[in-house]
Amino acid sequence: MGGREQEARIRQRVEALERDTGVKLRVLAQNYPETPGLAIKDYWGVDSDTVVFVADPNTGNLLNFNVGDGIDLRVPRNFWSRLAGKYGARKTWEGTGQDVTIVNTVAAIDNCLREPVGRGQCSEIRGELE
Secondary structure, three states: OOHHHHHHHHHHHHHHHHHHHOOEEEEEEOEOOEOOOOHHHHHHOOOOOEEEEEEOOOOOOOEEEEEOHHHHOOOOOHHHHHHHHHHOOHHHHHHHOHHHHHHHHHHHHHHHHHOOOOOOOOOOOOOOOO
């Protein structure tokens, strides 16, 4: 699957998630030290209902998340570390590719945020391309 096809798939999923749940998921693929820094906060309108997902191969774990307070109340805290553990480890994304890892991560976040709040919510991390 090509980069443009995956980018379109991610964009469609992110737009549907925001439309259906009110959650803004913003995906930033960067390569430290070349980063946009805090400029993205204003550019993307980051607020308490925003998850900023940063994919950077130079930070140890490919997956990093900045979770707004409103999302933090809706999603079990251990979801983010379990998600990073499943897809973000170097041996995982080097084997599947960063692009597949990003698609799977977006899918897992989307799946989690659509589950009913309560016991067992987000207990299974399900990507798209597994």
